[in-house]
Amino acid sequence: MFLKSLKIFGFKSFPDSVSLDFSNGITSLLGPNGCGKSNIVDAIKWVLGEQSTKTLRAGRMEDVIFNGTDTRKPLQVAEVSLVVSNENQVLPSDAPEIEIKRRIYRSGESEYFINNTRVLLKNIKELFLDTGVGKSAYSILEQGKIDQILSSRPEDRRYIFEEAAGISRFKAQSQDAERKLEKTDENIQQVEIILREVRRNYETKKNQASKAITYRELKKEQFTLEVDLQLSTLKSYIMLQNSKEEQKVRGERELENQKGSLVSFDEEILELQERMRGLGSQRISIQTELQRLDEAIKGRADKLDLLTVRFRDFLQRKEEAGSRSQDILERIERDKQEIDEKFSTMADIDDSIEELNNEIEKNQKGIDRTRALITSQNQEISETEIEDIALDEEMDALSEQLKRLTDVIVIELEEKLKASGYNLEEKKVALTAFEEKLRYVSSSVSDHEQFLQKLKTTGFSSEELLSQELKFQGTLGVGLNSLRTLFETYLSHEASFIDDLISPEGIITEKHGVDRAMGEKRKMLSSNRERISYLREENAKLSSSLEAYQAAISDQRVALNQLIGQKESAREWIAKLQRSVTEQEYQYRDAVKLADSAQEGIYETQEDIRGVESEVAEMKSTIASMNEELKDLIVRIEELGSSIREKQGKKDSSYEQIQAIKSDVEKLGYQIEQLGENITAIYTNFFDNYGKSLKEYENRLTEDIVDIPVLKANLDEVKKRIASMGYINQMAEDEFSEIKEQYDFLTKQMDDLNKAKEDLASVVLEIKTRSEELFLATYRQISTNFQEMFRRLFGGGRAELKLVDPENVLVSGIDILAQPPGKKLTHLSLLSGGERSMTAVALLFATYQVKPSPFCVLDEIDAALDDRNIGFFLSVLQEFAQKSQFIIITHNKHTVMGSDTLLGVTQVEAGVSTMVSYRIGRVAGESVILNDEAQAVSFDETGSVAP
Template sequence: MFLKHVELFGFKSFADRTKIDFADGISALLGPNGCGKSNVVDSIKWVLGEQSYKTLRASKMEDVIFNGTQDRKALNIAEVTLTISNDEGILDLDMPEVAIKRRLYRSGESEYFINNTPVKLKELRELFFDTGVGKSAYSIMEQGKIDQILSNKPEERRYIFEEAAGITKYKIKGSEAERKLQRTNDNIKQVESIISEVKRSHDNLKIQSDKTIEYRKAKDNIFYLELDIQLLRLQKFLEEKNSKELQLEKISKLRTDLKDKIMKLSENLQSNQGLVSKLENDLIQSQKELYGIDLEKNNIEAQKKYLQEEQTDLLRRLRQQDLKIQEYNDKYLEINNEITAKNEQEKSYKARIDEIQKNILSYQESINQSLQSIELNKNKINDGEKSIVKFEDDLVENENRLRTITDNIVAKLEDELNQSGYTRDLKQNKQEDVIKSIQSLRLKLKSSIEKFWDQVRFNNISNQNVEEFVGTLREQINLFDQIYDSFNAYIAIEPSLIDDFLSPESIFHRKKDLDNLIFQIKDTINQLRTNNKSLAEQNVILSERILKNRSTLEELKVNQAKIITQSNSLKEIRVNLERDSEETLEALNESKKIKGTEQTKYESINNKIEELNKKQQKAYEDEKKLKDLLLTLEKKISQQNSELEGREKELNDCNIELAKNQSKYDQISMSLTQNATEIRNLNDNFRERYSRDLDDFTSRLINEIKDMPNQLKERLANEKNHLKSLGQVNLMAPEEFIEVKERYDFLNSQINDLINAQEDLKRITSEIHKESTQMFLRTYKEIKKNFHHMFRQLFGGGRGELKLTDEDNPLESGIEMYCQPPGKKLESIDLLSGGERSLTAVGLLFATYLVKPSPFCILDEIDAALDESNVGRFVNMLMEFGQTSQFIVITHNKKTVAGAKTLLGVTMEESGVSKTIAIRIEGAEVS
């Protein structure tokens, strides 16, 4: 991953669309003051999400838009696109190249894009979490950032360590988890508030339900007491009926006896009184019939009156039933229309609840799988940590052995050198003697050979010449012997300890073997730590996924609870409507039934009245005929009586007695008719009041009625007083209580789920805190060790230390820096000079890079306060790190420029408008 190019349009002084390509390694951004170099850095910070206009050196955010010059108009938009190579997949996007774009309008509207896809600022920031890249990460180092690193506030330094440790996003996720935990607490309070309201309804309906049950029991008691009283009345009427029927039977027998007696008297007088007897018989029969007709007339009149009264009452009740039927019918239609609407709405709620339930099961399954993966990774991490501890123990042991061997090598080397008398000056002198002798010998040999060769070539050779040449050679051989002696003396001063050190059994080879073994152990430890770190990161990702899924699950459950509550409320309304519909339909059918019954009664009474009218008319006609007949018979009898007065006296007495008996018979008959009417009225009244037949309960007379009527009436009065004392009663309270109880129990189960989710959030937050602490401490220790080495390398010695201000709470602790440049005491960072402070900040930056390098880094004139020697160390280290990371350096220092592979120039050919040029330097070296 590295920065490929940045494209600016309308940002500050870059009025024209400008594309700046960056190469790998070190690129130097050059230009005079005020040309817009720092605007390039500002643009990169801005596109990475910087929201502080002061950090961008502006008075308001709209100031980053090109404001125009004397020759150019102002623009209404600023746009910066940052293109990053993502071949290694460091960014969590499956794309080889990622383009980040930010656009700002003068209206204040701001837009963010990733590969031309609109995104939120949060998504853009999350993309760079824990990569070292960001508006406030250590990928951008400038003078202000150095001041922040070296600030007197240790808390302001820790962001570098957090970014290197890779816990920035986990801290944010932890904060988000805490916010979700707070929302869960709020939801619990909300549900508790609902439960409190439902509980009040629950408790109130419980009281009402108990009261209604007591009311219903009292009503039942009243019904059975009144039933028993009516049954006793019925029993009394039936007993009276039986008694009168017995009397009627007795009188009927007596009357029959009298008739027989009269018949006998008539037979005795038949011979003498045939005609009188016949007339008397006719008279008696006519009187009887007349009396019967009179009784029948009275009875018919009484029946007509009773039937007419009942008919009037039926007409009134029929009109009332017609009104009720119309009212119930309208109400029934209205309720059914409303029920249909509620059913459709309830189906919609049910579909939504089923869909949410499926999602809940899916998320729950995902959470369970993630928890299993986390547990498996933890076991692997524990195994890895145990292995690391073992290897670290081996490492310490071997490093101790290495230090012992190294000390032995140094001691032996010093001892050998002291024994050999070897010095550097002696070796130098001997070496110079050998070189001078060899050069002198070479020149003399060359001169003698050339002189002899010339003589041979020109045939000017003689014995003397040969002897001279041979003599010269002998002298030079003697000189060669001297050179040989000098060389042996040179060789002799070299100590033999090198051969001893290089032998296979030497201490040097043992040191080399230990070095290889220590390297292998360190490599194994690093691999184990890398693996553990990867597993820990997987666990954090899984925990984050669990947290996100639990949050979604919680929201789904809350939504489900809300919809279920709404559905239950709707169901409650629908059930009430259905109950009202059933009650209305039942009342409608009952009214129709009552109307039908009343109509039948009315028609029956009408028919009875018509029959009674006919009977009454016939009775009047029969009465007139009998009266006429009686007058005729009385006249005839009167004529005959004068002759038969004596005998007829007895017969007359019998007739008088018969008439008395007949009168009693008729009275008892009328009483029986009245008794039957009473029984019928009693049954009708009971049926009308309770819609049940009294005859259905006659078995209670034998088995269940133990009390006397007065006792029953007293108990009835007590029950009615008890019923009255109950006051107003909600007759539907028991049914409503059952529904509210179901809702109350459901809400209690929901709050239990929320409490479980709360505990899970607390556990996950604790795990994130624990993992973040471990990652932070591990990174802090590595940076601390690296900082000490970097400090010594940059300062040529000395000591640099880091210390947590609160070791018990590392995630909130500040980080103190203590520095001891060579020749000084260990002191706080704020006592250093400007150059020392800058060099210390550079040391901390590179110490961080050793732990987690940023893919690219922008350095804005951080070498400004360094002297020549420190700049040299800085550049050498920069070139070393430039092999693995990309550096873009804004500088005015020649040595820093000399270390760059690419030069990027920023200039202002047109006043107020920046433009760029680029030069690539191949094979550049920095001395």
């Protein structure tokens, strides 16, 4: 399965119908910033079912429809079609090609199609489950999604592993089964509620039929007792009403007699109250005068207090004025002395200012010398860096030459080995034969020497010894000839062409020369880098010295400003003190005048105090005589009040009797009226309850009727029996038959629901067990692959995957720890942008090793990678491109040149994206990018392809 084509119409910046045909391997999607490249990725995600407007970079879903430009009107519909090859039946369909289409209207209505058949969104999602393809699977990886993978919560990274493990479909099935299980539980609860109610009715209906006859008999007896009770009550009400009317007539006569006695009490009380008012006026007049005198005394007391305060104030003023005049004389003397001291301080400040100016001049000269030295050393650093750049270029050239020589050595070695017929096995056989023959000859020589020695000891003559020696030498000559032949055979198997390779003119010697040249360049680079490092350290020290000079000058200037400020402050302070001395001399004269004025006030206040004390004594004498008069008046008023209260009490007692009699009469009238209403109510209630008139039974009023308590007791007993029977349903038998049928149906339904619940629970358990096994197996494979891929992409280091909650595998988050070479093992948030990108790519490719996605879209994930990491990335990408189809949006030249196919996006018309196709060709023996007219194109300064 791979992506064949993508057709876009009206989606974002593509108002015209645009078709993109994709091929196997790596396809680079090129174009300047803002031309609409990422809109193609959005289109793929959108047609695969993306519902998040934030992910699609839109405010609402209708915003994906082309919104118009200055020269074009907005469209009313957007449509994206994606054609996927399915020849290997990876997708659950027999069709060799599957077209996924999504359409949206400006009204907000959306449509989904599979092979032009309208479907639901969930059908599209189910089609790609567990394939690695989908709007949230690992088939689409963007720069922003890298941060999402690496920075999101550990629980949010599970989707990659679930998709690779192939449990997404199981997870969907498990969720569906759990929803059905929840629905079954709800149905069971509902049936249980209904069954409880039906069971209760079932038992109730069973007993209701037997109660009907007993109920009718008791109701008949109740009616008879009710008639007797109502007649007895009616008779009692009529007799009580007649008695109340007689009592009311007697009360009205007694009420008239009592009203006459109230008139005499009113006349006596009125006369006493008139006398009381006269005495009260006198009392008020005396009390008013006493109050006036009391207020006058209080006023005099306040005045006396005020005069006393004033007297003390004058005394204090006199004392303060004398003290103040003395203080002013002392301050005048101190200020004059301080003026002399300030003049001396100003002279010292002038000396300090001259000294600071000299120090500032010295430090400024030090700054000039330090800056000149830093400039000189920076110039040397720049020149050395330029030299390093030239050395780097020479190193690159030597590296290319070394690579070429290595390839030539390998080719020549292989060709010469074939031409020479060199055979390692034959060489080993020849060497073994030579070594065996050599050991034989050596052994023979040793044995012959021992033999001759033995002959000498046994007394053989010289001639015999010589004969044996000549005989042995003949044999030894034959052996040496054979040994020489074997050695020549061994030498014939030696690779003589190696001498040509390592000769002074040979290619290996040339390679050694390149190696030595590269070593010398490396030493020069190392020496230059050490010199640059040394100069930069010296510059850093000089910068510190420069900062120290500048800080010293800054501090000295601050101190100089402070001294100047102190001198100015001293000058101002002298002027202020001189003004103060003049003002204090005036204040001294004012203080002397104030003391004289205070003494005059003391004499005047003493006279006023004596006059007020005399007035207060006269007023107190008048108050004493008026209090005696007031006491006599209060006694007379109390005697009159006592008489009035006595008369009022008698009047109140008589009035209360009248009110009591009047209340009794009114109460009797109300009771008579109430009895009439009760009699009427008896007739009305009886008719309302039984539909008959009680007057039909009035002829029995003259008869003796059983007492009301006895009737009530009998009636209550009958009512209790009826009440104890509960509700009586005359149709109970028919209703019981219907209830029984319903009860049997619900019981069977409950059994079926419980069986279905057990089956669903078993399915959920089986799915979770299988999912956990698949997930753990995939997790372990990805973890192992991730460590290997991380080391491969980073050229070392290590990385780990870690389950946050190993006890709950299906919900556990996954932590990622990474340790690039030379760093400590750390969390991803502390890595650089390039390291984070490479870590995400390592995780992506580790997942691909377990379950490769048929196709993958990479949106500028190489943006943060340097040239070295791009090389690692491309080598791995080209390896995986043998099994998967890659579409990569990029601005990187190396990525572009490593692609098989190129697609370009541009905006000839502002706001309108169009497609341009490119291909890889060769011009002058070099790989270049050609457009449709076979014209070479190059990269502009933004990294985009430009003609």
